[in-house]
Amino acid sequence: MPSVTQSTPVGAGLPLTVSRTGGFAGFDDQVLISPDGVATVSSRGKETIRCKLAPSLLTTISQASQQVDWAGLVATKPTTKHPDDMILAVSANGKTARIEDPKVKPLAAPVNALLTEAAIPPGKLCTKI
Numbered sequence: 523m524p525s526v527t528q529s530t531p532v533g534a535g536l537p538l539t540v541s542r543t544g545g546f547a548g549f550d551d552q553v554l555i556s557p558d559g560v561a562t563v564s565s566r567g568k569e570t571i572r573c574k575l576a577p578s579l580l581t582t583i584s585q586a587s588q589q590v591d592w593a594g595l596v597a598t599k600p601t602t603k604h605p606d607d608m609i610l611a612v613s614a615n616g617k618t619a620r621i622e623d624p625k626v627k628p629l630a631a632p633v634n635a636l637l638t639e640a641a642i643p644p645g646k647l648c649t650k651i
Contacts, residue, residue: 538587538614540633545608553636555583561636561648573648579635586628592617594625610637 536557542549554562559580563571575583595617600609610621612629619626621633635647 536584536587536614538583538612540636541609541611541613542637543609543611544602545606549608551637555580555636560651563648571650573650575636576647576649579632579647582632583629583636586632587614589628590614590626595619595623 536555538555540553540555542551550566552564555575556562559575559577561573561575563573565571590612592615599618600611600620602609610633611618612621612626612633613619621630
């Protein structure tokens with residue numbers, strides 16, 4: 523078990539892509555997080571904005587990503603389960619999973635924070651660059 527003095531390097535477990543598609547509102551959003559903390563946000567598949575994630579959010583996402591067993595995931599794109607199904611998915615290391623998949627559970631809370639507070643810069647967790 524790591525001691526308190528050890529720290530995870532910023533950006534470890536990245537790059538990571540978060541996508542939100544479908545739903546009643548017809549979402550088509552994507553956030554690509556690079557190891558240096560720069561997020562490239564596209565909304566409705568068009569508008570692209572770049573912003574710098576707050577260090578606290580970047581660290582949380584990076585640490586959560588490292589807890590995921592990416593090798594245990596299947597390399598398939600998630601499909602809708604019912605009409606108007608909104609798919610929230612994370613992708614890294616060539617693998618993709620819906621956020622409710624138990625294998626990516628560590629990412630659920632930070633991804634929700636990312637999408638609600640950081641995805642539309644200027645937000646308090648993502649500063650436009």
